Amino acid sequence: MLKVFKIVAIIEGISALLLFFFAMPMKYIFDNPIFVKHIGMAHGVFFTVYIIFASVLKFTQKWNFLKYLEICLASIPPFGTFYIEKKYLRHA
Template sequence: MSGALSRFRVMAYVVGVGLLGLVFAMLVKYLGDNPGMMAVVGPVHGFLYAVYLVAAVDLALKGRWSLKGTALVLVAGTIPFVSFYAERKVVDSVRAGKSL
C-alpha cells in the first residue's frame, strides 16, 4: 500500500503543477493570442492526468475506497489547487487506516 500511496502523492503534485501550467498556457493562448505554449502543455498535462487517474484508482482499490471517495479524488485533478488538498486528505486518511 505504501508504494501505491507514494505513486499517488507524486502524481497528485505533478498534476497539480501541470494544471497550473495549463491554466497559464491557456491565458497565453487566449489573452496573448499565442497558441504555441498550449500545443505543448495541453497534451503533456492530458497524459500526466491519465497517469494520475491510474495511480488514484490503484490506491482506491488497495484502500477499498467508496465509489464516491474515489470519484472525488479523480475529479480533484481537474480543478486548480484541489489536487494538493486532496493529496493531503488522502495521505492523512490512508495513514490513519481509514477508507475514503
C-alpha cells in the first residue's frame, strides 16, 4: 500500500505543478481557461486520493498525529508531496 501511496504522491505533485505553472498562466495570461478545468479536476481527484490514502495509512502504519499532519499539509504547497516522498516513502 505504501508503493501505491508513493505513486499517488508523485502524481498529485505533478498535477499541482501543472495546475500552478501551466494551466493557471494559460488562463490568466492567454485567456484560455480550458486547461484549468481539466487539469484542476485531475488535481482535485489526486488530492482527494492522496488524503484518503494518508488517512488509511495513518492507522495501518501506526503513524503519530504529527507525522500524519505533516504528510497531509505537504499536499498544499507545490513540491510538498515530493518532499514527503523523499522523506518517508523513499524505501517503499
